[in-house]
Amino acid sequence: MDTVVLLVVVVIAFVAAELLGMRAYRRYRARKEAAFTRENVGAVYDDLQQVRARCLAEKRCFGLLADAARAAGRSEDACVVDALAEGERAHLAALEEFREPLHAEKVDAEARPPLSADVNDALREVAERIDTWSTGACCDAAARARVHGYRDIAKLYRRLQEVEQNAACICLDLAEGARPDEQLSRCPSCGLIVAGRRPAFCTTCTKPGFEFEEVLVEQHTEATFSDHRPASHREIDTQGFFVDL
Template sequence: MDTIVLLVAVVAGLVALELLGMRAYRRHRARKQAAFTRENVGAVYDDLQAARARCLAEKRAFALLADAARSAGRPEDGAVLDALAAGERAHLAALEAFRGPLHAESVDPAAYPSLPSSLDDALRIAAGRLDDWSTGACRDAAARARVRGYRDIAKLYRQLQEVEQAAACLCLDMAEGARPAGLFSFCPACGLVVAGRRPAFCTVCTKPGFEFEDVAMPAMPEAAAAMLKPEGVA
């Protein structure tokens, strides 16, 4: 009997501690949300605004590159670039989650120079720009957010780093004619574009692979398909 009473007392104590912990966590979260204002976050707000302006500009740049690729007779590259533009839209959606609480103002796309006449040169410039931002400004913004205690914002920046570095590699592959052939898909949550079959899960945000969206690759023209057929095959 004494053992049962002791067990009941222990369980009741554990439940009480858990309830107290949950209440303390909710109070802490409420205080943190109340303090999440433009005045309090300081440089973190400026970083978020700069990231939004930069994503808007990259989305526009990828759309222009996609049109240029199709005009140059490279529709597959155009489809991949469209997927990269969709990735920038995913980044903007993630950044928008912080806009409301901060009452953030609208931003204009960052100013980028006009594209060079050569598509491959434009792709190399885009790759360099993506790499510079992901290893520079984005990394610094993640560090500032982490120091200020905004782990969710720091995590978002780390995801952006990985996705943009992967995008930079894809741009270089297209510029060098080394883009992987076949299927592509992209993660609708973080914007990661991957070659080949859908992965089991996203390596950046861990979203299940079955939620990935396929990149609509253009059908090969009949004349080109006929040239690829082995001899003697009708």
């Protein structure tokens, strides 16, 4: 009998401790969210704005690269580059989660020099720039977020780093003509592109593999810029990008 009573007391104490712990954690999260303001986060806010501007620029750059690949008759490569642009859109969507509570201001895309006329050279330039950012500025931003206690933001930066390094490798492969023979698929959450059989879970964001989207590849065509978007509807902006009118 004494054993049963002791067991009941232990269970009650355990449940009480769990409830108190959950209540304390909720209070902690509430204080953390209340403190998540532009004035309090300091450098973390600046990093978020810079990353947003950078992702906007890369998305636009990938769109330009896809157009250039199609104009060169490399429609298969263009489809892969389009998938890389979708990855940048996924980054921007993830950043929105932190932008809204901060009431962050609108940002413009980072300035980019005009790409090389040769598609392969342009792919190499983009790969080098992406790799430099992912191993440099992105790591620094993740460290600052972690130091300030924003592990969720640091985790997002680490995810961006992995996806961007993957994108840099793909760009280099396309530049060298090393296209994968296997079917490509893209994670809709983080933008990671994988070749072959879809994984059980995304290795970057743990999204279920069955949700991966197939990268549809066009057949080879002798396309030009005007075949996809009339020149009368495009102009070059001051940063050397094509923009829609």
